[in-house]
Amino acid sequence: MNGATATLNITRYLPGQDQIPRSQSYSVPYQRDWVILDALNYIKDHIDGTLSYRWSCRMGVCGSCGMMVNGVPKLTCAVFLRDFYPQEIRIEPLVNFPIIRDLVIDMSDFLDKLKSVKPWIIRKTEKQISEGEYLQTPEELSAYQQFTQCINCMLCYAACPVYGMEPEFLGPAAIALGYRYNQDSRDQGKESRQAVLGSHEGIWQCTFVGECTEVCPKEVDPAAAIQRSKVEITKDWFKSVLLPWGQR
Amino acid sequence: MDTYDIIIVGGGGAGLRAAIAAAESSPKLSIALVSKVYPMRSHTVSAEGGTAAVLRDNDSFDTHAKDTIFGADFLADQDAVEMFINEAPGELIQLEHWGCPWSRDPDGRMSVRAFGGMSVNRTAFAADKTGFHMLHALFQTSLKYESVNRYDECFVTTLLVNDGRVQGITIINIYNGQVEVITGKAVILCTGGGGRVFPFTTNAAIKTGDGMALAYRAGVALKDMEFVQYHPTGLPGTGILITEASRGEGGWLTNKDGYRYLQDYGLGPPTDEPVHRKMELGPRDILSRCHMQELEKGRTFEGPYGHYVHLDLRHLGENKINEKIPFVRELARKYIGIDPVYEPIPVRPVVHYMMGGISTDATTKTTLAGLYAAGETACVSINGANRLGSNSLTECLVFGARAGRSAAEYASAQSSPSSKPLEALARDEQQRLDQQFLRKEGGKERIATIRQEMHKTMEEGVGIYRNEEAMQKTCNTLSQLRERFKDISFDDRSSIFNTEVIAALELDFMLDVAGAIAHSAANRKESRGSHTRTDFPKRDDENFLKHSLAHRTVDGPRIEYSPVTITRWQPEERKY
Numbered sequence: 107m108n109g110a111t112a113t114l115n116i117t118r119y120l121p122g123q124d125q126i127p128r129s130q131s132y133s134v135p136y137q138r139d140w141v142i143l144d145a146l147n148y149i150k151d152h153i154d155g156t157l158s159y160r161w162s163c164r165m166g167v168c169g170s171c172g173m174m175v176n177g178v179p180k181l182t183c184a185v186f187l188r189d190f191y192p193q194e195i196r197i198e199p200l201v202n203f204p205i206i207r208d209l210v211i212d213m214s215d216f217l218d219k220l221k222s223v224k225p226w227i228i229r230k231t232e233k234q235i236s237e238g239e240y241l242q243t244p245e246e247l248s249a250y251q252q253f254t255q256c257i258n259c260m261l262c263y264a265a266c267p268v269y270g271m272e273p274e275f276l277g278p279a280a281i282a283l284g285y286r287y288n289q290d291s292r293d294q295g296k297e298s299r300q301a302v303l304g305s306h307e308g309i310w311q312c313t314f315v316g317e318c319t320e321v322c323p324k325e326v327d328p329a330a331a332i333q334r335s336k337v338e339i340t341k342d343w344f345k346s347v348l349l350p351w352g353q354r
Numbered sequence: 355m356d357t358y359d360i361i362i363v364g365g366g367g368a369g370l371r372a373a374i375a376a377a378e379s380s381p382k383l384s385i386a387l388v389s390k391v392y393p394m395r396s397h398t399v400s401a402e403g404g405t406a407a408v409l410r411d412n413d414s415f416d417t418h419a420k421d422t423i424f425g426a427d428f429l430a431d432q433d434a435v436e437m438f439i440n441e442a443p444g445e446l447i448q449l450e451h452w453g454c455p456w457s458r459d460p461d462g463r464m465s466v467r468a469f470g471g472m473s474v475n476r477t478a479f480a481a482d483k484t485g486f487h488m489l490h491a492l493f494q495t496s497l498k499y500e501s502v503n504r505y506d507e508c509f510v511t512t513l514l515v516n517d518g519r520v521q522g523i524t525i526i527n528i529y530n531g532q533v534e535v536i537t538g539k540a541v542i543l544c545t546g547g548g549g550r551v552f553p554f555t556t557n558a559a560i561k562t563g564d565g566m567a568l569a570y571r572a573g574v575a576l577k578d579m580e581f582v583q584y585h586p587t588g589l590p591g592t593g594i595l596i597t598e599a600s601r602g603e604g605g606w607l608t609n610k611d612g613y614r615y616l617q618d619y620g621l622g623p624p625t626d627e628p629v630h631r632k633m634e635l636g637p638r639d640i641l642s643r644c645h646m647q648e649l650e651k652g653r654t655f656e657g658p659y660g661h662y663v664h665l666d667l668r669h670l671g672e673n674k675i676n677e678k679i680p681f682v683r684e685l686a687r688k689y690i691g692i693d694p695v696y697e698p699i700p701v702r703p704v705v706h707y708m709m710g711g712i713s714t715d716a717t718t719k720t721t722l723a724g725l726y727a728a729g730e731t732a733c734v735s736i737n738g739a740n741r742l743g744s745n746s747l748t749e750c751l752v753f754g755a756r757a758g759r760s761a762a763e764y765a766s767a768q769s770s771p772s773s774k775p776l777e778a779l780a781r782d783e784q785q786r787l788d789q790q791f792l793r794k795e796g797g798k799e800r801i802a803t804i805r806q807e808m809h810k811t812m813e814e815g816v817g818i819y820r821n822e823e824a825m826q827k828t829c830n831t832l833s834q835l836r837e838r839f840k841d842i843s844f845d846d847r848s849s850i851f852n853t854e855v856i857a858a859l860e861l862d863f864m865l866d867v868a869g870a871i872a873h874s875a876a877n878r879k880e881s882r883g884s885h886t887r888t889d890f891p892k893r894d895d896e897n898f899l900k901h902s903l904a905h906r907t908v909d910g911p912r913i914e915y916s917p918v919t920i921t922r923w924q925p926e927e928r929k930y
């Protein structure tokens with residue numbers, strides 16, 4: 107093009123070789139329609155094959171490519187060089203997670219938390235396939251639809267100050283997904299999720315900072331899920347304490 | 355050495371469905387689910403438009419079968435198609451029971467929409483993120499099966515074959531670079547397609563045809579590899595897909611004169627409301643060729659990334675766009691700065707799907723005992739020479755489930771493989787990996803350069819229009835690249851999360867897959883479905899109503915043929 111270049115300062119960290127993460131500067135051709143991920147791929151292909159990061163779909167839906175871009179958690183396939191150019195751009199691994207190498211974080215903790223909220227339909231009695239689908243109106247769908255949009259990108263965990271301090275905290279996405287199943291008209295498993303969602307590590311640790319909702323690229327609004335879960339659990343608790351058996 | 359009854363390679367739609375089916379067949383079976391990315395990152399996540407099955411009274415198994423066979427240009431095996439279509443509705447309902455958030459009609463039933471080449475509305479959808487929702491529903495549901503043990507971010511490098519049957523795999527654990535052996539009585543390959551052998555594709559970075567190459571190297575034939583589907587509406591530059599659902603909902607394709615050009619190619623008449631199988635709802639192979647002919651006539655636009663036409667959605671209005679195809683709006687706004695509510699979207703044909711793959715029968719069995727395959731990596735074949743949009747997600751479910759059950763049945767009747775011979779095989783593999791990848795020193799060729807040259811020659815030789823000379827050139831270039839590959843160099847000699855080694859292994863697989871595509875194409879001297887030859891422009895049922903089977907040999911691919919199963923639908927001219 108016109109020979110313009112963009113500068114990226116990228117965190118490098120190789121366990122066994124680096125004591126602590128360091129920053130390395132790269133310059134790449136500046137292209138107006140490049141996303142940050144294009145620049146990383148350019149570096150990997152043409153400048154330095156040792157740079158490590160995750161990516162796949164390059165269309166904002168697989169959730170692989172989350173990183174800190176100038177200190178803010180972003181999907182790097184969905185932010186453009188031009189949003190920063192000509193300023194230098196700082197690329198770091200998502201904060202609040204252990205670093206495996208360079209820009210690759212260890213998210214196994216989330217996988218365990220996800221499983222703990224039982225993110226599947228729980229039924230007292232199963233309908234047979236031959237009996238057809240469960241009917242669900244568009245209104246019933248919209249009660250939980252927003253919370254199905256989570257791509258597990260971990261941006262909200264990187265933004266969450268509570269998770270940063272208390273790694274036991276279930277965290278925004280896992281809570282949103284638990285809530286998603288609770289709100290699904292086909293599901294009857296709310297009580298069995300309560301033990302986890304309603305525990306100290308569940309919703310109660312959240313102090314309503316709202317950063318999660320702010321950074322979420324898919325408008326999941328995990329903060330709302332946490333807020334509404336608190337209200338519902340409180341309601342259920344009052345019901346259970348104040349109402350005689352049988353009326354719950 | 356970890357030991358399982360069943361090993362499933364791949365955590366996309368097909369792999370997860372297989373895992374659940376195997377787990378449900380018998381809780382006693384131990385199952386390993388191996389994937390080079392976390393399952394929810396698998397490419398199925400990108401699928402947008404929907405998934406087909408006969409769900410309504412105005413539809414019938416016979417019409418779905420006929421549409422599929424016709425779309426396939428009669429190269430599909432009709433017994434397999436019928437089986438597929440019979441099992442499809444149950445699979446979609448199963449997924450509904452597992453929580454997939456399908457879009458709904460006011461009465462609460464799953465909605466269905468129109469799709470290219472389908473004569474009835476039969477494509478179920480979850481807005482325009484169908485694959486995403488299906489994948490997450492499957493993944494989340496799979497978490498409740500304790501017998502499924504995941505190996506996330508582990509890359510399979512070879513199949514271990516002993517005593518005439520597959521008995522395990524070797525993996526590189528990407529976290530630490532260790533080569534490990536997993537043994538199993540049965541192995542199911544669900545590794546997805548290989549669109550990344552081409553430069554311009556809707557496919558995610560991980561779609562490098564690994565499973566096809568794994569089976570090919572183990573002596574299993576790759577079937578119908580010459581059939582590569584171009585999708586008519588990708589974004590120029592990135593190749594990001596604009597789903598066919600945008601046309602199912604009523605979008606128009608216009609050339610630079612604002613003219614709905616498809617009417618000039620026998621797909622008319624143009625109507626305001628979409629009509630099944632007409633105009634913009636014609637099949638993908640034909641629509642992609644129409645685009646190229648418009649280019650020839652000088653009636654396409656020219657942009658920084660070459661020729662394009664317009665996909666016009668403006669007349670649908672903001673409400674419908676937001677409700678039915680919100681992701682299209684999101685993608686167009688984000689990646690090209692165009693809001694389809696107000697402006698048409700520039701689009702052009704882009705490599706999308708591989709009809710071919712590991713040759714299996716309708717039970718998903720391959721010719722190698724113990725080896726099964728399902729999903730895009732397999733070729734049953736139900737897609738023949740051209741897949742109809744929205745049949746492949748369903749294919750992942752139907753044949754994923756079948757693979758899980760078939761493998762479970764087989765594994766239950768087998769004794770455990772003995773470890774001695776497998777240890778020896780694993781040592782050989784470790785040595786190969788060390789020499790060529792993990793500890794290779796020196797070398798002059800950059801991985802990215804060889805990949806780029808492969809891309810270029812694939813586009814030139816086996817793109818939308820093909821001819822003898824160009825294909826031969828591609829075959830030759832590919833064998834040169836195969837030689838040059840031996841001299842690749844690595845920047846990264848670390849063992850921790852070494853993505854350069856993974857990229858090299860993927861390129862190694864892709865060169866095999868590319869060779870199978872080019873040679874199969876050069877040998878098919880006719881035009882059928884997506885395979886269009888300027889030197890043989892007609893379909894030739896007399897000589898080529900048969901499947902190609904590419905076998906790997908030291909001298910390159912050897913192409914053989916096998917018959918197509920015709921049951922009730924005799925080949926006729928394919929006109930829409």
Ligand SMILES: Cc1cc2nc3c(=O)[nH]c(=O)nc-3n(C[C@H](O)[C@H](O)[C@H](O)COP(=O)(O)OP(=O)(O)OC[C@H]3O[C@@H](n4cnc5c(N)ncnc54)[C@H](O)[C@@H]3O)c2cc1C
Pocket residue numbers: 363364365366367368369388389390391392393396397398399400401402403404405406484485508509510511544545546547556557558560561564565595597706707728729730731743744745746747748750
């Ligand atoms: C953009 C786009 C939109 C689409 N939209 C539709 C649609 O609307 N309707 C429709 O029917 N079809 C659609 N398709 C096609 C459909 O999405 C795919 O055919 C289908 O999802 C393939 O699923 P799969 O399970 O076979 O493979 P994938 O989802 O690709 O999964 C492959 C799995 O194999 C694993 N794997 C691969 N190689 C290795 C290895 N060496 N070691 C370990 N693991 C490995 C990967 O990690 C991954 O988990 C679309 C395709 C694209 C590109």
Ligand code: SF4
Pocket residue numbers: 255256257258259260261262263278279282318321322323324325326327328
């Ligand atoms: S809630 Fe949003 S930010 Fe958090 S993981 Fe899900 S998609 Fe990402």
Ligand code: FES
Pocket residue numbers: 161162163164165166167168169170171172181182183184
């Ligand atoms: S690469 Fe898939 S979300 Fe960015």
